[in-house]
Amino acid sequence: MDVSSPTDLRLGTRFADELPELAVRWQAEEAPEPQLVVLNEPLAAELGLDPRWLRSEAGVRLLVGAEVPDGATPVAQGYAGHQFGGYSPRLGDGRALLLGELTDPAGRVRDLHLKGSGRTPWARGGDGLAGLGPMLREHVVSEAMHTLGIPTTRSLAVVATGRGVRREQVLPGAVLARVASSHLRVGSFQYARATGDDDLLRRLADHAIARHHPAARDAGPAGAAYVALLEGVVEAQARLVAQWMLVGFVHGVMNTDNMTISGESIDYGPCAFLDAYDPATVFSSIDEGGRYAYRNQPAAAQWNLARLAEALLPLIDADEERAVETATRSLQGFATTYADAFTADAAAKLGLPAGLDRAVVASLVEDLLALMAAARVDHTSFFRALGDAARGDVEGVRGVVLDLPGLDAWLERWRGLGPDAEAMDRVNPVYIPRNHLVEQALDAATAGDLAPLHRLLEAVTAPYDERPGLAAYAEPGPAGAGPYVTFCGT
Numbered sequence: 001m002d003v004s005s006p007t008d009l010r011l012g013t014r015f016a017d018e019l020p021e022l023a024v025r026w027q028a029e030e031a032p033e034p035q036l037v038v039l040n041e042p043l044a045a046e047l048g049l050d051p052r053w054l055r056s057e058a059g060v061r062l063l064v065g066a067e068v069p070d071g072a073t074p075v076a077q078g079y080a081g082h083q084f085g086g087y088s089p090r091l092g093d094g095r096a097l098l099l100g101e102l103t104d105p106a107g108r109v110r111d112l113h114l115k116g117s118g119r120t121p122w123a124r125g126g127d128g129l130a131g132l133g134p135m136l137r138e139h140v141v142s143e144a145m146h147t148l149g150i151p152t153t154r155s156l157a158v159v160a161t162g163r164g165v166r167r168e169q170v171l172p173g174a175v176l177a178r179v180a181s182s183h184l185r186v187g188s189f190q191y192a193r194a195t196g197d198d199d200l201l202r203r204l205a206d207h208a209i210a211r212h213h214p215a216a217r218d219a220g221p222a223g224a225a226y227v228a229l230l231e232g233v234v235e236a237q238a239r240l241v242a243q244w245m246l247v248g249f250v251h252g253v254m255n256t257d258n259m260t261i262s263g264e265s266i267d268y269g270p271c272a273f274l275d276a277y278d279p280a281t282v283f284s285s286i287d288e289g290g291r292y293a294y295r296n297q298p299a300a301a302q303w304n305l306a307r308l309a310e311a312l313l314p315l316i317d318a319d320e321e322r323a324v325e326t327a328t329r330s331l332q333g334f335a336t337t338y339a340d341a342f343t344a345d346a347a348a349k350l351g352l353p354a355g356l357d358r359a360v361v362a363s364l365v366e367d368l369l370a371l372m373a374a375a376r377v378d379h380t381s382f383f384r385a386l387g388d389a390a391r392g393d394v395e396g397v398r399g400v401v402l403d404l405p406g407l408d409a410w411l412e413r414w415r416g417l418g419p420d421a422e423a424m425d426r427v428n429p430v431y432i433p434r435n436h437l438v439e440q441a442l443d444a445a446t447a448g449d450l451a452p453l454h455r456l457l458e459a460v461t462a463p464y465d466e467r468p469g470l471a472a473y474a475e476p477g478p479a480g481a482g483p484y485v486t487f488c489g490t
């Protein structure tokens with residue numbers, strides 16, 4: 001049965017009950033004039049929420065936290081984090097609230113969370129608010145990631161609040177209703193560890209195991225379950241980052257408070273997809289040193305996971321030296337899992353048959369990426385054009401690569417392995433949320449015109465299905481414009 005009124009909705013309080021030290025009971029700030037801007041109807045249906053109800057006044061009141069179902073306990077979650085390498089001991093949800101845990105009709109438990117819902121006790125100097133443009137960016141990019149098969153938090157809705165948000169200029173304010181497997185972060189563990197309370201740390205780890213890595217519970221006695229938790233997160237993150245790299249995604253702010261325990265991508269601030277394939281690409285104007293450049297993402301993930309391992313040490317072994325040795329071994333799994341996932345996913349993008357020697361595939365991929373980087377080809381359309389090359393039409397790829405003898409030799413090697421063009425079309429997107437189009441859509445939406453946003457969503461939520469009317473969505477941004485600098489999405 002679809003939930004069609006607040007009285008039908010049950011929001012669990014497991015996080016708040018099990019981890020009260022990390023949960024500050026709080027209420028959303030009243031939105032003066034809430035107006036639904038975009039609703040994710042397929043996600044609503046998946047969650048068992050009636051979209052007609054969500055569009056009603058009562059539904060919109062839920063989506064901004066003005067009214068919560070009986071028994072719900074909205075909380076601002078506490079966490080710490082390394083931001084660009086510097087440690088902040090008290091971050092937490094400064095402008096967000098966990099409304100509670102929703103069990104969908106399939107039995108999956110998801111967090112229902114609001115971002116931009118007003119100041120909380122973790123707000124420090126912030127105003128607790130979010131701009132409409134940045135929340136719509138999170139909506140578009142997270143939905144694109146989801147349809148590309150990349151684990152991610154989802155956006156259920158964006159509601160304009162009717163309140164202005166003071167940034168470089170005054171922006172319309174908005175609340176994003178976000179759905180995630182959980183909002184547990186590496187920073188949640190750093191916070192718990194820093195309290196020195198091992199019981200809290202253990203409860204947090206047990207909570208994470210129950211929600212995300214239940215197999216870890218059966219790993220064995222003493223610290224084995226927590227080693228298995230660490231290994232579960234290492235594996236999930238290695239697979240995730242491999243997927244980011246192959247779709248050309250640059251997260252932009254890979255701080256430890258933006259790395260989940262579930263392995264879902266979270267927080268789409270100054271993120272973007274590559275147009276030109278240049279591994280040094282940085283999109284965020286606040287990332288002056290290029291710490292989170294495209295090519296640095298696997299190393300940044302490993303660095304963050306080492307912070308998780310440090311936080312877990314007291315649970316892994318009472319003897320610190322042994323704990324460090326064990327955790328180090330677990331962290332070493334990242335490199336192998338990442339390389340395996342990257343090679344397997346790249347083989348799929350190249351339409352290669354299963355069972356090929358891994359070293360053959362790896363060297364083929366490496367050589368292709370070198371050709372692509374030398375010519376700064378458009379990442380997305382180049383892989384799509386390779387599908388045509390598999391069908392015998394090599395003009396698309398030959399037209400953009402500089403080293404033609406090198407490319408021809410590569411094509412010969414690759415075609416000798418029998419690539420499957422149809423399989424390639426199923427994994428190489430035509431449409432990604434290209435940064436210039438996202439910016440145009442957000443600017444128009446901020447000015448009151450939602451048509452470009454809906455058109456962009458139409459393109460990126462069916463990314464493999466080429467449609468004649470959407471040709472502009474397959475084109476890279478203006479040549480020579482360089483990487484777009486997206487101001488940190490607040």
Ligand SMILES: Nc1ncnc2c1ncn2[C@@H]1O[C@H](COP(=O)(O)OP(=O)(O)OP(=O)(O)O)[C@@H](O)[C@H]1O
Binds near residue numbers: 490
């Ligand atoms: N306008 C604001 N008011 C209060 N706190 C803020 C504001 N903007 C960011 N913060 C806080 O600063 C920290 C880092 O912000 P960041 O932009 O990474 O997170 P976020 O986008 O707000 O949330 P999330 O990581 O949940 O997507 C977080 O603790 C966040 O709550």
